Amino acid sequence: MHRKSWDLTDQMAVRILIVDDHEIFRRGLRSLLESRADWEVCGEATDGQDAVEKAKQIQPDVIVLDITMPRLNGLDATALLRKQVPAAKIVILSQHQPALMKQVALTAGADAYVTKSEVSRELMAAIDGLLAPTKG
Numbered sequence: 039m040h041r042k043s044w045d046l047t048d049q050m051a052v053r054i055l056i057v058d059d060h061e062i063f064r065r066g067l068r069s070l071l072e073s074r075a076d077w078e079v080c081g082e083a084t085d086g087q088d089a090v091e092k093a094k095q096i097q098p099d100v101i102v103l104d105i106t107m108p109r110l111n112g113l114d115a116t117a118l119l120r121k122q123v124p125a126a127k128i129v130i131l132s133q134h135q136p137a138l139m140k141q142v143a144l145t146a147g148a149d150a151y152v153t154k155s156e157v158s159r160e161l162m163a164a165i166d167g168l169l170a171p172t173k174g
Contacts (some may be wrong), residue, residue, distance in 0.1 A: 051078035053168060055096065057089040057103035057115070058131070062131035063154075068104060070158065077165075086110025086118075091125045100165055103140065104154075105132040113146040127168040131157065 054071055056079055058064045068079045082094050083089040087110040089103055101119060105112035116128055129150045130143040140151040150164040 045122055051076055052100060052165075053080040053096070053098045054080055054100045054102060054165075055079075055081045055083065055089065055093055055126075057083040057086070057100040057101065057107070057112070059084050059104065059107045065106075067157070067161075070161065071102075071165075074162065086112060086115030089115050090118045090122060093119055093126065098126055098167070099125060100127045100129065102129045102131060102161070102165075105130050105134065105143065113143065115147040116143070116148050127165070129161065129168070170172075 054077060056064050056067050056071070060069065064082050069095070070077055071077050080098055081092050083092045085107045089101065090110070093101060094098070101123070103112045103115060112130055112132070116130065119126065119128060128148045128151060130148040131152055131154055132139050132143070133154045136151060136153060143151045149168050152160045152164050
């Protein structure tokens with residue numbers, strides 16, 4: 039039972055998996071994302087391989103993952119996640135500037151790209167945009 043759109047009347051929270059190898063950054067992301075009453079961080083992973091395993095188990099609505107991680111980087115993880123949990127929206131985070139990496143991330147299967155320097159301003163808007171009902 040996967041929802042296609044979210045609004046204030048939805049009783050279920052948007053479930054988000056955070057993936058980053060730095061604990062302090064994950065804590066900050068959790069705090070930022072859970073500032074929204076209708077969003078819930080349902081899990082955390084420390085690398086791409088861990089992300090794929092956890093995503094298969096918990097089936098999150100949104101996966102927010104770093105591009106540079108040990109064992110399996112964010113780009114390779116994105117390609118696997120796209121196959122394993124195709125309904126999930128994937129947001130890649132990177133310290134690299136968009137001109138350099140955005141197209142690479144989108145080609146790998148990400149739905150959005152946000153630089154880490156802009157997380158506090160752009161991440162929530164990016165997720166909102168991905169969850170907005172499609173106009174048709």
